[in-house]
Amino acid sequence: MLERFPVNFVSKVFSSYFLQLLQDQGTGIDQVILAQLTQLYMTLKLECLFYEGPKLLPKYRVKSFLLSGQSLETPVDPQLYNSVKNGLVDLLGSRSYFTSKVLTPYCYTLDVEIKLDKDGYVLPATEDEHIHKRVALCIDGHKRFTKKKRQLLGKEAMKQRHLKLLGYQVIQIPYYEFQNLQDASSVVQYLHQKIFPHTFRLSWG
Numbered sequence: 001m002l003e004r005f006p007v008n009f010v011s012k013v014f015s016s017y018f019l020q021l022l023q024d025q026g027t028g029i030d031q032v033i034l035a036q037l038t039q040l041y042m043t044l045k046l047e048c049l050f051y052e053g054p055k056l057l058p059k060y061r062v063k064s065f066l067l068s069g070q071s072l073e074t075p076v077d078p079q080l081y082n083s084v085k086n087g088l089v090d091l092l093g094s095r096s097y098f099t100s101k102v103l104t105p106y107c108y109t110l111d112v113e114i115k116l117d118k119d120g121y122v123l124p125a126t127e128d129e130h131i132h133k134r135v136a137l138c139i140d141g142h143k144r145f146t147k148k149k150r151q152l153l154g155k156e157a158m159k160q161r162h163l164k165l166l167g168y169q170v171i172q173i174p175y176y177e178f179q180n181l182q183d184a185s186s187v188v189q190y191l192h193q194k195i196f197p198h199t200f201r202l203s204w205g
Contacts, residue, residue, distance in 0.1 A: 001154035003161075005048050013040065014054040032070050035062045035107075039072055042106050043158075046165045065159075066109045072155055076101075076111045077141030080175055084139050087187035088112065091195075092122060099125040106166060108159055112137035114195070135195065136168040141175045150176055171195060 012018055014037075022029045041056040065072035081100075089095050092114075102110040115123040118132040144156045152160070163170050171194050181187045 001158045003047070005043065007044075007048060007051055007053075010040070010044065010051065011053045013037070014056050019060060029060070031062065031067055032072075034060055035065050035067060035072050038062045038107060039065060042162070046106075046162055061107075063107060064103055064109060065107045073109060073159060074141075074144045074153065074156060076139050077143065077175070080141045080178065081111065081139050083178065083187070084112070084137070084173055084191070087184070087191050090184060090188045091191050096124050096126070097122050104163075104166065106162065108163060110136045110163075110168075111139040120196075120199070134168050136163050136170050137173055137195075138170060139173045145174075150174070 006013075019029070022033060037056055038061045041061065044051045066075065085095075085100065088098055092098065097114065099113045100111065102113045104110060113125075114135040114137070115125065115127060115131045116133040116135065117123055117130050123131065138156075138160055140152070140156065144153055145151060146153060160170050160172070173191075173194065178187075178190070181190055
């Protein structure tokens, strides 16, 4: 999380001997532990390009970091999400121009994804061709921040860092900015400024 990587120990962590020690009396390795191992593996691929040691075998990797209970991601706040979703519909003109709860190949779940073509036009969410840029909206509620400061939790900061490395344009929608908006018009104006800060008119296909 602090961009300090235990490269010297990874070969031991990913060894078959160590993984066997993690087996819980024949019931397999706990899902949270598998998620942590997967995240370590993904982090090495994204941030330690020089690493050429042992890799975590596919059978030990999870598909999503969003687990029930002790998750490596904080689920999106439903109320905040619905408010942002309604604002996006007003901004873009249709629900068909963005997707929610998108699972990426690197196990992270996007709160909202918007696809843009090379001219900056918003593509329909079903479009899989002509994608020039993917925008990831991080709708960050109270639980994604420390209690006393408006500072992202380490796991959320790392997630956003990794999404940027994966090529996403990451746009943060923090609760403390959104909660000050008074009406639907101010919500649309806020989202327009956040997502399209350099356009005077909205652009979508």
